Each structure stands twice: as C-alpha cells, then as structure tokens.
Amino acid sequence: MMKDSSWSHHHVAVNVSLSAINTDYTNALRSSTAQFHDHSDSCEHATHESRVIVRDLPLVGRVRILVDSHGLKALTFIITYWIYGFFSTYFIILLPHWSDGRIPDVAAYAYIMVSFLCLISLFRASTVNPGAVPLIDESSLDIDLSQLNKCQTCGMRKPARAHHCRRCQQCVLRMDHHCPWINNCVGEGNHYLFMLLLLYAFLMSALSFTLCVFQFWVFPKCSACIETWYLKPTTSIWFLYLLVLISVAMSIFMGLQFISQQFNLIMDRTTLENMAVSSGRDILRTNFRSWFQGVSDICGTRNALVWLLPCRRKPAKSIYEYIHAV
Numbered sequence: 001m002m003k004d005s006s007w008s009h010h011h012v013a014v015n016v017s018l019s020a021i022n023t024d025y026t027n028a029l030r031s032s033t034a035q036f037h038d039h040s041d042s043c044e045h046a047t048h049e050s051r052v053i054v055r056d057l058p059l060v061g062r063v064r065i066l067v068d069s070h071g072l073k074a075l076t077f078i079i080t081y082w083i084y085g086f087f088s089t090y091f092i093i094l095l096p097h098w099s100d101g102r103i104p105d106v107a108a109y110a111y112i113m114v115s116f117l118c119l120i121s122l123f124r125a126s127t128v129n130p131g132a133v134p135l136i137d138e139s140s141l142d143i144d145l146s147q148l149n150k151c152q153t154c155g156m157r158k159p160a161r162a163h164h165c166r167r168c169q170q171c172v173l174r175m176d177h178h179c180p181w182i183n184n185c186v187g188e189g190n191h192y193l194f195m196l197l198l199l200y201a202f203l204m205s206a207l208s209f210t211l212c213v214f215q216f217w218v219f220p221k222c223s224a225c226i227e228t229w230y231l232k233p234t235t236s237i238w239f240l241y242l243l244v245l246i247s248v249a250m251s252i253f254m255g256l257q258f259i260s261q262q263f264n265l266i267m268d269r270t271t272l273e274n275m276a277v278s279s280g281r282d283i284l285r286t287n288f289r290s291w292f293q294g295v296s297d298i299c300g301t302r303n304a305l306v307w308l309l310p311c312r313r314k315p316a317k318s319i320y321e322y323i324h325a326v
Contacts, residue, residue: 051169063127064184068167071183075126078181081246082122082204086115088243089208092236093215102219111207118200121310122182124193131173131188133158163272176264177271186271189314192299195261196310202254209247212240265294 053065066072094111097103133156148157153164156171163175165185172187179186179194186194264270268287296302300314 051167062129064129065127066168066183068180068183071167071180074180075183078122081250082115082119085204085208085243085246088239089211090115092239093211097215097219111204111211114200114203114207117308117310118197118204121193121197121200124310125186125190125197126182126184128184128190128193130168130175130185130190132168133162133171133173161270161273174270175272192307192314193310195258195298196308198254198258198261199308202251202258205247205250205254208243209251212244212247215240262291262294265298266291268294 051067053067054062055065056062089111094103094108098105098108133151148159149162150156151158151162151164151171153166154169154171158164158171159173161174162171164171165175165178167178167180168185172185174188174191176186176191176194178184182194182197184190264274266288268289292302292304295304295307299307301307306312
C-alpha cells in the first residue's frame with residue numbers, strides 16, 4: 001500500500017514537472033513572438049512618428065506624407081509646374097483654338113486626360129507606401145529569419161534588395177532610389193506609379209510644346225483669344241515663352257528617366273544597384289528578361305490593359321518572394 005502511494009505521488013510530481021516545463025516553453029515562445037512583433041511595431045511607430053504622417057482619407061484611402069522640408073519644396077515645385085503648364089496650355093492655346101474649330105475634339109480630350117492622369121500619378125506616387133519593411137505582414141513567422149539581413153542602421157530584418165533610406169528613416173523593399181521630386185522613396189509598392197508619372201509627365205510636356213509650336217507658327221489669329229479671354233496677347237506671349245522652356249526641359253528630363261527605367265526593367269536592376277556597380281562597391285549578375293516580364297513584375301499583373309491606370313492597387317507580394325529574390 002505504501003509502494004502504491006509512493007508511486008502515485010511520484011507520478012503526480014512528474015506530471016506537474018512536465019506541465020510546468022510545457023507552460024514555460026509556451027510562455028517563452030509567446031514571449032519571443034511578441035518581442036518580434038513589438039520590435040516591428042515599434043520600428044513602424046517610430047518611423048511614422050519621426051518622419052512620416054499616415055492618415056486614412058475618405059474616398060482616397062490611406063495616404064502617407066514624409067515630413068521633409070527639401071522634399072516638400074521639390075514636390076510643391078512639381079505641383080506648381082503642373083498648374084502653370086495646364087493653365088497656360090489649356091486656357092491660352094487649347095480652349096480658344098478648340099472653340100474656333102482648329103483643334104479636333106480627340107486632341108483636346110487627349111491632352112486633358114493625359115494631364116489629369118499625370119496629376120493622379122503624382123499624388124499616388126508621393127502618398128503610397130513604397131514598401132516599408134516594418135509594414136510587411138509576417139504574422140505566421142514560419143520563415144527562416146537567418147535568410148533576412150539585419151539593417152545596420154535601424155536593426156530591422158530585411159530581405160535581399162531592401163535598402164535603408166536615410167530620408168524616410170526606414171527600410172524599403174526593392175528600393176530603387178529616394179526621389180525628392182515626389183518626396184517619397186521609389187520601391188516595391190509605388191515603382192509602377194513612378195513609371196506612370198514619368199510617362200504622363202513626358203506626354204503632357206511634349207503635347208504642351210507641340211501646341212506652343214502650332215500657336216507660334218501654324219495657327220492664325222483666333223477670334224476667341226481676343227473676345228473671350230482675360231489675358232492680353234502681349235501678356236499671354238510671355239506665359240507661352242516660359243511654357244516652351246519648361247516643357248522642353250521636362251520632356252527631355254522625363255523622357256531620359258523613363259528610358260533609363262526601361263533598361264533597368266530589362267536587366268532586373270534598380271538605380272541603387274547600378275550606382276553600386278558603377279562605383280565599384282558591388283558586382284551584380286545581370287538577369288536579362290523581356291520587357292513584358294519586367295513591366296509585369298513591377299505592375300504586379302500580366303494584364304497589360306490595366307498597366308496605365310494609376311488608381312489601382314498593386315497586389316502585395318509574400319515575404320517568401322523577397323527572401324528568394326536573388
């Protein structure tokens with residue numbers, strides 16, 4: 001009877017010990033998981049507190065604004081250029097000659113459409129999350145963290161081709177570069193919007209320059225220009241002179257940038273990677289692919305019909321795709 005009692009007490013003690021060990025292991029696992037997420041959340045919170053303002057707006061969705069004086073000044077300049085370019089082209093050239101029947105409806109509507117697509121692309125490229133690493137969904141944690149590099153600046157775990165932006169104070173997935181003209185990084189989340197901005201800004205500037213050429217050398221004097229518009233011919237001519245200079249400069253700059261981006265897509269490289277190679281800091285293999293594959297990758301879809309739409313959302317990639325990116 002004493003043996004049975006002793007064995008029973010020993011069995012209970014073993015069960016209690018195993019239960020305690022299991023509880024400690026579970027708590028430790030939960031604690032480590034919580035610490036990982038707390039670290040991610042704290043980095044995101046610190047990033048947004050220090051440099052980025054995030055707001056949810058009705059009909060627009062979530063927007064983010066980087067608090068950077070130089071970037072905000074550059075972005076203001078770009079918005080001012082759009083306002084000036086559209087005002088000068090539309091009210092001094094397009095609308096008067098359109099009213100006189102010298103400009104067809106297709107050309108007029110094309111300029112208006114391109115101009116507003118350019119403005120929408122600018123807004124979206126400057127306010128969309130470029131792919132900040134702390135914002136990636138890693139709730140499952142079923143990944144090998146050893147395959148993620150640790151950022152030497154912010155301490156975040158990041159996959160290959162992610163870089164830390166000192167302006168935004170965050171790591172950005174597949175970061176191409178930080179563009180002060182949009183006051184935002186260009187990365188995985190908004191690279192396609194940046195490409196659309198380059199395309200539509202080039203088209204808008206080229207159309208403005210073309211209309212200026214027609215205004216100076218092709219179109220005769222228009223009755224609507226004199227009878228219905230407030231600007232005198234002597235005043236409007238100076239608006240057009242400045243418009244010619246700006247439209248030529250923007251056409252060349254945006255066109256070269258757009259062509260450069262197409263070569264990067266074909267070689268599967270970013271601007272930062274090209275800079276590292278040219279400076280001798282790094283040697284990268286060139287992964288040549290078709291232009292269609294490159295654009296499909298950056299736009300997140302193989303459906304070419306939606307590539308030119310800046311209002312759509314790009315599907316988010318899994319963290320595994322970033323881990324095995326190279």
